[in-house]
């Protein structure tokens with residue numbers, strides 16, 4: 541079923557690259573852009589909602605809260621909100637983005653392992669759902685709940701400690717993870733049960749155990765254990781105090797082809813088999829998907845400034861490197877990206893596949909977008925596109941070499957056979973780089989008293 545949809549998405553991407561060159565969004569003077577497929581984002585949002593609607597009991601309240609950190613762009617949050625998706629935020633900045641996008645408190649969830657008293661106070665005043673990370677944070681929330689009433693749904697984040705996936709840095713459910721209350725630690729489960737028994741206002745339970753590299757079965761196991769804990773707490777308290785389970789996000793993304801796998805429908809079905817009680821209607825549901833909603837809808841396109849050869853290996857030197865693909869450049873084994881080649885008119889590049897490196901513009905040898913990848917030989921003036929980069933890539937600029945943040949444009953069919961673009965984020969200017977780099981304080985250090993002079 542998904543095949544046609546995946547092919548259509550690849551077709552839209554090719555059209556968008558050609559149109560971006562034609563319309564001058566991309567060219568010798570603007571050698572780097574990020575492109576977002578608006579129709580694709582809408583499709584994924586609809587697939588997510590349909591997947592869970594198909595497995596929950598009729599009338600079950602379900603909030604899908606997009607993990608803002610995956611693509612922290614206000615127009616994207618607004619688009620998702622229009623598609624029925626809320627926001628999961630984990631900092632004052634992300635909360636500000638969600639509010640700027642018009643997300644109401646009822647569609648917003650605050651998680652973060654390091655919430656300050658001010659952040660907690662603001663969230664409770666706004667009525668935003670909060671998942672408490674640890675006992676010290678619960679003390680702070682106790683204090684706030686004593687001094688004011690709040691409409692915020694409140695819960696505790698637990699770590700079922702079911703184990704790691706293939707990428708250690710992204711595995712949230714290891715024995716020693718920094719997130720949530722480690723359930724299998726001595727006394728922890730009892731502490732959690734007591735915390736709920738003593739606080740009738742704790743009505744949610746939260747776990748986020750998945751991520752790239754974590755097998756679905758392990759994610760399901762983490763959710764099954766979270767569900768079992770909710771059941772135990774309610775049983776021991778003697779009423780349905782926990783009324784909502786937040787199952788987190790973390791569905792992995794296929795970065796090796798255009799195929800969407802796993803799908804939301806597969807995951808929802810797996811959960812309904814592994815944890816049937818979760819969907820029986822006794823619990824409302826919150827999800828927090830990030831990468832899987834946006835990754836396949838973003839493309840970073842960079843002009844080949846120079847095409848050279850070193851030690852017999854062709855190297856295309858482009859404008860996309862560590863500043864837009866930080867994880868790939870620093871951890872290429874864990875985060876390989878597919879590269880598509882386009883000619884100077886933005887048409888798919890043809891010709892025999894040649895093993896080549898695609899390099900970025902930064903001044904260190906490891907700044908490679910792809911090593912030894914096979915595609916038609918890229919020449920000067922061609923374009924290299926890094927695919928599936930809609931989450932955790934070009935929206936996550938890294939300021940190495942003071943390389944400018946690229947402009948980001950959403951695209952959609954214009955209704956007349958062409959492609960229409962909308963600015964999502966302006967490209968950063970040199971003036972902005974100077975301003976953000978202490979430009980207003982140029983003399984700050986030379987006017988401090990020098991040591992020795994008293």
Ligand SMILES: *Cc1c(COP(=O)(O)O)cnc(C)c1O
Nearest residue numbers: 607651748789790828829830831
């Ligand atoms: C990062 C994060 C998510 C989203 O994870 P993805 O892998 O992008 O789906 C959801 N919930 C929490 C608490 C997170 O930290």
